[in-house]
Amino acid sequence: xxxxxxxxxxxxxxxxxxxxxxxxxxxxxxxxxxxxxxxxxxxxxxxxxxxxxxxxxxxxxxxxxxxxxxxxxxxxxxxxxxxxxxxxxxxxxxxxxxxxxxxxxxxxxxxxxxxxxxxxxxxxxxxxxxxxxxxxxxxxxxxxxxxxxxxxxxxxxxxxxxxxxxxxxxxxxxxxxxxxxxxxxxxxxxxxxxxxxx
Amino acid sequence: xxxxxxxxxxxxxxxxxxxxxxxxxxxxxxxxxxxxxxxxxxxxxxxxxxxxxxxxxxxxxxxxxxxxxxxxxxxxxxxxxxxxxxxxxxxxxxxxxxxxxxxxxxxxxxxxxxxxxxxxxxxxxxxxxxxxxxxxxxxxxxxxxxxxxxxxxxxxxxxxxxxxxxxxxxxxxxxxxxxxxxxxxxxxxxxxxxxxxxxxxxxxxxxxxxxxxxxxxxxxxxxxxxxxxxxxxxxxxxxxxxxxxxxxxxxxxxxxxxxxxxxxxxxxxxxxxxxxxxxxxxxxxxxxxxxxxxxxxxxxxxxxxxxxxxxxxxxxxxxxxxxxxxxxxxxxxxxxxxxxxxxxxxxxxxxxxxxxxxxxxxxxxxxxxxxx
Numbered sequence: 001x002x003x004x005x006x007x008x009x010x011x012x013x014x015x016x017x018x019x020x021x022x023x024x025x026x027x028x029x030x031x032x033x034x035x036x037x038x039x040x041x042x043x044x045x046x047x048x049x050x051x052x053x054x055x056x057x058x059x060x061x062x063x064x065x066x067x068x069x070x071x072x073x074x075x076x077x078x079x080x081x082x083x084x085x086x087x088x089x090x091x092x093x094x095x096x097x098x099x100x101x102x103x104x105x106x107x108x109x110x111x112x113x114x115x116x117x118x119x120x121x122x123x124x125x126x127x128x129x130x131x132x133x134x135x136x137x138x139x140x141x142x143x144x145x146x147x148x149x150x151x152x153x154x155x156x157x158x159x160x161x162x163x164x165x166x167x168x169x170x171x172x173x174x175x176x177x178x179x180x181x182x183x184x185x186x187x188x189x190x191x192x193x194x195x196x197x198x
Numbered sequence: 199x200x201x202x203x204x205x206x207x208x209x210x211x212x213x214x215x216x217x218x219x220x221x222x223x224x225x226x227x228x229x230x231x232x233x234x235x236x237x238x239x240x241x242x243x244x245x246x247x248x249x250x251x252x253x254x255x256x257x258x259x260x261x262x263x264x265x266x267x268x269x270x271x272x273x274x275x276x277x278x279x280x281x282x283x284x285x286x287x288x289x290x291x292x293x294x295x296x297x298x299x300x301x302x303x304x305x306x307x308x309x310x311x312x313x314x315x316x317x318x319x320x321x322x323x324x325x326x327x328x329x330x331x332x333x334x335x336x337x338x339x340x341x342x343x344x345x346x347x348x349x350x351x352x353x354x355x356x357x358x359x360x361x362x363x364x365x366x367x368x369x370x371x372x373x374x375x376x377x378x379x380x381x382x383x384x385x386x387x388x389x390x391x392x393x394x395x396x397x398x399x400x401x402x403x404x405x406x407x408x409x410x411x412x413x414x415x416x417x418x419x420x421x422x423x424x425x426x427x428x429x430x431x432x433x434x435x436x437x438x439x440x441x442x443x444x445x446x447x448x449x450x451x452x453x454x455x456x457x458x459x460x461x462x463x464x465x466x467x468x469x470x471x472x473x474x475x476x477x478x479x480x481x482x483x484x485x486x487x488x489x490x491x492x493x494x495x496x497x498x499x500x501x502x503x504x505x506x507x508x509x510x511x512x513x514x515x516x517x518x519x520x521x522x523x524x525x526x527x528x529x530x531x532x533x534x535x536x537x538x539x540x541x542x543x544x545x546x547x548x549x550x551x552x553x554x555x556x557x558x559x560x561x562x563x564x565x566x567x568x569x570x
Contacts, residue, residue, distance in 0.1 A: 021296075111386070112366065113369040113373060113383075113387070116378075118370075118379045118383055119383060147362040147363055151363070151366070154386045154390065155383075158385070158386070182303075182306060182309070183309070184309035185312070185354070185355075186310070186312075186351060186355045187309070188351070189355060
């Protein structure tokens with residue numbers, strides 16, 4: 001056997017993390033073993049603690065410590081505006097911009113039949129429930145501009161339009177400060193397709 | 199010379215230098231090429247075609263021999279890299295054993311590997327190209343896909359969208375068949391497929407109708423005035439517009455669910471190549487097929503020159519032995535008129551009468567390249 005059993009177990013657990021291959025998993029495992037016991041305990045506690053105390057916000061399905069998250073319970077946020085994102089980390093990206101004052105809805109994935117992900121695996125029912133009150137004015141679809149992200153947006157648009165809510169999709173185009181010469185051609189192409197009059 | 203009209207219509211691509219690191223049998227190589235004809239001479243299995251392959255990879259991101267990435271990395275190496283100096287810019291591509299390939303221009307990394315396409319166009323001609331006539335329809339689709347992708351970002355995007363949406367739809371058809379998803383979930387994939395699919399069909403048939411005219415002109419020069427060559431795009435169903443395609447996908451849906459695959463759309467189309475009005479696939483002789491392929495390759499050059507305003511480099515891999523004397527002359531004259539050419543051959547005898555001051559000869563033996 002290459003690794004003693006406890007080490008092998010640690011490596012195989014680390015390997016399951018996104019972006020961690022067999023080599024990184026080994027490196028991380030050896031690093032952890034070399035750390036003071038106190039530090040390792042803190043890491044283990046932090047993992048368990050976060051998993052135990054974080055739950056999904058009942059409204060937006062983002063991660064939250066309370067049953068309603070900080071954003072959804074903030075009276076300064078506009079609940080009539082919902083920005084739909086694929087993953088919880090996308091909320092952080094948009095919040096960093098510090099401009100959007102509406103609320104979010106996290107789907108926890110995108111449609112991907114190849115990976116066995118259909119609409120029922122996404123938090124779509126929860127989104128429809130939020131629209132029932134009739135107080136939502138606009139739903140912004142902010143899934144990634146990939147085949148799966150676009151298909152998910154298309155699916156949601158078809159589902160939401162009959163309800164009578166305004167449905168919009170984030171624009172695709174040139175990155176600000178970007179150089180035309182180095183833009184990838186697909187981005188440049190969509191920047192042309194979605195150009196607007198100034 | 200009849201090619202005068204094409205001459206100087208476009209800017210010729212020139213590979214000034216090529217640098218290979220751990221690419222096939224080359225550990226570390228730097229070659230300085232000539233502006234026009236470059237002859238790569240040496241016995242078989244010494245690395246002549248590998249050099250042409252490296253040029254095709256940096257030009258199209260793919261091997262013209264259809265080789266997998268791993269096969270191109272030198273045994274025992276972690277990655278392989280190719281760099282080319284084009285005079286006004288330097289482009290590079292790195293192919294790692296694990297992880298993603300990446301491309302560079304100058305010192306900067308390009309956002310995506312596909313952004314390399316069209317920066318240094320090449321047209322390769324090897325014996326495997328005979329499949330264009332005698333092979334399965336997939337050969338002919340691959341031919342148009344690769345070619346149009348080199349000059350159209352729109353085509354490339356539609357092509358990758360179509361391919362991925364098709365994989366999703368086929369996966370979903372199987373999930374509907376075994377009851378794990380509802381048939382109406384297919385709607386969004388039908389829509390995605392029909393939008394990108396209609397673009398593919400429109401651009402493929404547009405390109406082919408122009409190529410057909412050019413190929414026929416070339417064919418008449420090669421085979422005489424009375425044998426006409428034509429290329430026609432053949433749809434597998436009647437859907438022309440995106441709306442037609444949606445309707446067709448819906449119509450085929452029950453059957454598609456049963457077999458778990460999509461039975462209409464551009465991934466089932468073909469190109470009919472006619473020599474003298476008859477299907478070349480069924481009726482052409484070996485000689486006729488070769489002439490037809492050669493005419494198509496030269497027409498590709500013409501298309502680039504006249505429509506895109508650029509002259510691709512021509513890569514001729516061991517096809518000289520297959521051509522008769524007049525055709526050899528024709529190819530070399532055409533290519534010398536047009537731009538930079540790379541020719542592999544086992545000996546000089548077949549080509550030495552075409553050498554000019556601007557030709558450069560390289561002797562290749564066991565992974566080393568010696569300029570004569």
